[in-house]
Amino acid sequence: MKTGVFLIVILVILSFSSCQQNQVPLVQVIPEPGFIVEKNEKPFVIGEHTDILIPDSVMLPAATFLQSVLKTNLPIIFTNETKQKKSSILFELDTELDSLTNEGYVLDISKSGVIIRSAGPQGLFYAVETIRQMLPAELETMPLEKVILPAVQITDKPRFQWRGMHLDVSRHFMPVEFVKKYIDYLAMHKLNVFHWHLVDGIGWRIEIKSHPELTDIGAWRVVKENKKPWQDFEVWKEGDDRQKYGGYYTQEEIKEVVTYAAEHFITVLPEIELPGHSEVVFQCYPDLVCKDKNNNPLRNTGVYCASNPESYKLLEEIIDEVLCLFPSEYIHIGGDEVNKSNWKVCADCQKLMNEKGYDADDLQSHFVNHFDEYLKSKGRKLIGWHEILEGELSESATIMYWGGINGVADYLKKGHQTVLTTGSHLYFDHYQSLSKHEPVAFGGYSTMQNVYEYEPVPEDLEPEFASLVMGVQGNVWTEYMENPQRVEYMTMPRMAALSEIAWQSKGKKDWEHFRAKMDGLIQHYDQLDINYAKSAFRPNIGFVLNADTKDIEVTIESELETEIYYTIDGTKPTPETAVKYTAPFSLSTSATVNAISVKNGNVMGEVESADAILHKARGAKVTVDPEPTGKYKANGGYTLVDTDFGGTKWGNGKWLGMLSTDFVTTIEFDQPTEISKIGYNCIEETGAGIFFPQELQLSVSNDGEKYVGLQNWRSERDLSAIRTSNSVTRTIEVDFETTSCKYLKIKTIYPRVPNSGVFIFVDEIIVD
Ligand code: NAG
Numbered sequence: 085m086k087t088g089v090f091l092i093v094i095l096v097i098l099s100f101s102s103c104q105q106n107q108v109p110l111v112q113v114i115p116e117p118g119f120i121v122e123k124n125e126k127p128f129v130i131g132e133h134t135d136i137l138i139p140d141s142v143m144l145p146a147a148t149f150l151q152s153v154l155k156t157n158l159p160i161i162f163t164n165e166t167k168q169k170k171s172s173i174l175f176e177l178d179t180e181l182d183s184l185t186n187e188g189y190v191l192d193i194s195k196s197g198v199i200i201r202s203a204g205p206q207g208l209f210y211a212v213e214t215i216r217q218m219l220p221a222e223l224e225t226m227p228l229e230k231v232i233l234p235a236v237q238i239t240d241k242p243r244f245q246w247r248g249m250h251l252d253v254s255r256h257f258m259p260v261e262f263v264k265k266y267i268d269y270l271a272m273h274k275l276n277v278f279h280w281h282l283v284d285g286i287g288w289r290i291e292i293k294s295h296p297e298l299t300d301i302g303a304w305r306v307v308k309e310n311k312k313p314w315q316d317f318e319v320w321k322e323g324d325d326r327q328k329y330g331g332y333y334t335q336e337e338i339k340e341v342v343t344y345a346a347e348h349f350i351t352v353l354p355e356i357e358l359p360g361h362s363e364v365v366f367q368c369y370p371d372l373v374c375k376d377k378n379n380n381p382l383r384n385t386g387v388y389c390a391s392n393p394e395s396y397k398l399l400e401e402i403i404d405e406v407l408c409l410f411p412s413e414y415i416h417i418g419g420d421e422v423n424k425s426n427w428k429v430c431a432d433c434q435k436l437m438n439e440k441g442y443d444a445d446d447l448q449s450h451f452v453n454h455f456d457e458y459l460k461s462k463g464r465k466l467i468g469w470h471e472i473l474e475g476e477l478s479e480s481a482t483i484m485y486w487g488g489i490n491g492v493a494d495y496l497k498k499g500h501q502t503v504l505t506t507g508s509h510l511y512f513d514h515y516q517s518l519s520k521h522e523p524v525a526f527g528g529y530s531t532m533q534n535v536y537e538y539e540p541v542p543e544d545l546e547p548e549f550a551s552l553v554m555g556v557q558g559n560v561w562t563e564y565m566e567n568p569q570r571v572e573y574m575t576m577p578r579m580a581a582l583s584e585i586a587w588q589s590k591g592k593k594d595w596e597h598f599r600a601k602m603d604g605l606i607q608h609y610d611q612l613d614i615n616y617a618k619s620a621f622r623p624n625i626g627f628v629l630n631a632d633t634k635d636i637e638v639t640i641e642s643e644l645e646t647e648i649y650y651t652i653d654g655t656k657p658t659p660e661t662a663v664k665y666t667a668p669f670s671l672s673t674s675a676t677v678n679a680i681s682v683k684n685g686n687v688m689g690e691v692e693s694a695d696a697i698l699h700k701a702r703g704a705k706v707t708v709d710p711e712p713t714g715k716y717k718a719n720g721g722y723t724l725v726d727t728d729f730g731g732t733k734w735g736n737g738k739w740l741g742m743l744s745t746d747f748v749t750t751i752e753f754d755q756p757t758e759i760s761k762i763g764y765n766c767i768e769e770t771g772a773g774i775f776f777p778q779e780l781q782l783s784v785s786n787d788g789e790k791y792v793g794l795q796n797w798r799s800e801r802d803l804s805a806i807r808t809s810n811s812v813t814r815t816i817e818v819d820f821e822t823t824s825c826k827y828l829k830i831k832t833i834y835p836r837v838p839n840s841g842v843f844i845f846v847d848e849i850i851v852d
Pocket residue numbers: 420421469486511513526561562563
């Protein structure tokens with residue numbers, strides 16, 4: 085009987101909510117809750133007589149958090165009553181809700197009050213985070229006269245147990261106050277692991293009482309003129325009067341952070357890098373570097389000597405102190421990018437390798453496994469970057485995978501518990517838009533939408549391997565993040581997209597719904613004064629050539645919802661003076677399109693510009709011989725005359741790339757055409773083996789067979805002096821006497837760089 089009534093209620097509710105389909109949902113929360121039932125009932129008004137009822141002190145953290153969210157002094161009353169009193173907010177621990185896990189909760193709001201239930205205090209806390217996002221953002225900073233909660237029932241629980249964010253405080257030190265703020269942000273997004281990358285080659289940030297040199301020397305470096313502080317570093321020593329940069333956390337501060345995190349149900353995972361990424365350790369203890377056969381120290385490559393007992397002793401002493409500070413089950417031991425060159429020449433390492441029949445990978449495992457055993461003996465577990473799988477790794481070790489999306493399945497098949505910090509999507513030191521206004525970042529490219537759409541468990545992966553995915557994490561390497569503001573810029577709002585992957589059940593993503601929900605969340609960010617990136621709001625100007633009319637169709641869109649205003653007369657757009665973009669439009673003459681995005685009355689980011697160039701070769705037939713290399717084929721020869729320029733990233737799929745070959749581009753006009761110049765657009769990043777052309781040889785023809793030389797262009801640059809680690813674009817302009825032709829041939833000669841493959845990347849070729 086009861087079940088029957090229950091079913092009818094559900095049906096009524098479902099039919100009621102389906103009538104409401106076109107209305108804005110009452111609950112817009114990130115990450116998306118599991119089930120939301122909107123009740124056909126008046127909302128709950130929190131008033132003077134509202135009490136917060138808790139049967140047990142374990143609910144106190146969630147209850148006090150609710151007080152601070154509501155900015156009221158609602159009394160917290162201890163009660164044995166499990167029934168809800170009128171106008172109360174009742175917290176309940178309900179072990180029968182085990183199926184929800186300790187992190188899940190049921191939030192039941194009716195007009196007479198609120199009941200919050202979970203199997204553990206963490207779930208109660210998350211229910212309050214949900215309430216926080218259901219309330220007006222202004223409440224983040226000031227009390228409101230009337231606080232109303234819609235009548236809904238939410239049943240929610242996370243998909244993954246590990247929902248992490250990492251922060252590298254070695255490359256750039258971040259003050260304790262900011263670390264706590266960062267923890268607040270994690271909690272707000274229902275993330276539960278803070279991976280604290282405390283040490284790396286460039287700076288040691290954790291006080292180790294038995295080895296004070298690590299921070300006395302290792303926490304400070306000299307700021308060099310014209311250098312980022314992390315480049316070409318030199319340690320600072322007492323008495324040096326040059327400007328120093330750095331800092332470290334005392335053990336008291338670390339305890340404070342760990343406690344603060346625990347209050348937010350966040351585990352702090354400390355990372356002590358070994359055996360690599362440790363240059364600074366050997367600046368402190370030069371004697372620990374590997375030695376050659378004459379006992380002379382080798383170069384400091386940042387790698388511990390795997391045969392020296394002192395390496396193990398030092399690390400054990402460090403780890404002992406780390407274990408006293410961090411209660412986390414896992415300890416991260418790094419293990420990435422180990423430069424094994426010293427081991428191959430170190431006399432003692434060679435001896436050890438010969439004795440044991442090891443190669444260099446085995447020696448790495450020998451080192452890592454030692455600490456796996458050590459941590460086990462102390463009741464903890466080891467986790468490390470995926471390179472610790474090189475060699476024979478202990479089966480119990482857990483992996484943090486940071487390769488690209490295509491390698492995930494292979495790593496999971498190796499059979500270890502794994503946290504996915506997939507480099508192609510979850511590296512928040514990578515660029516988040518293609519705008520030239522983005523601050524310099526490490527490289528890479530992963531937009532808000534790329535993060536959101538990332539599905540961590542590969543399709544078709546056998547369940548036994550899929551179940552090894554413990555969760556996901558965003559990594560924040562700070563080589564290019566000099567201060568907290570920059571960290572906020574790179575992590576927010578991508579952290580919101582990460583939280584959806586981490587929390588929401590598989591297959592329930594809905595990008596349009598997420599876009600709409602972000603409106604609410606950014607209002608909270610604004611109130612909290614977070615320096616979040618405007619990248620996902622930037623207007624992206626796209627050109628598509630209409631093959632028939634040869635006009636350019638212009639689209640202007642932003643990833644997240646905004647109002648867009650544009651001009652085509654070169655003036656700066658403002659909401660008052662510019663045209664509001666509503667649909668794609670056509671251009672039949674060249675123009676500069678300038679656009680801005682506006683959200684809640686605020687201009688988001690800079691003016692974005694793009695030149696629509698309706699040149700004479702647009703839409704012509706183009707062949708490229710030989711064909712472009714590998715994946716750098718874009719849309720074939722047509723790419724070069726489609727009026728859509730390659731942009732600032734050579735890997736964005738818009739560029740044609742040719743590896744170590746001269747090549748010929750032939751443009752066939754519809755009819756004989758008078759031309760007098762070309763603009764050849766190319767990109768260079770010599771660090772990635774990409775160079776500008778050495779020479780362009782132009783010739784023309786009217787029958788496509790007999791060609792007459794027209795003009796050559798040659799670079800006079802000294803190649804040995806060229807070093808660019810960031811991409812630079814350039815238009816090579818070649819002018820010549822006006823000539824009429826049906827075919828234009830451009831032979832591109834690549835620069836012969838000794839001992840190196842050379843890529844040429846070319847996109848639009850403008851002909852006028
Ligand atoms: C890798 C390094 C890291 C560096 C980062 C930049 C890992 C596990 N290792 O080269 O030290 O800061 O990428 O994206 O990411």
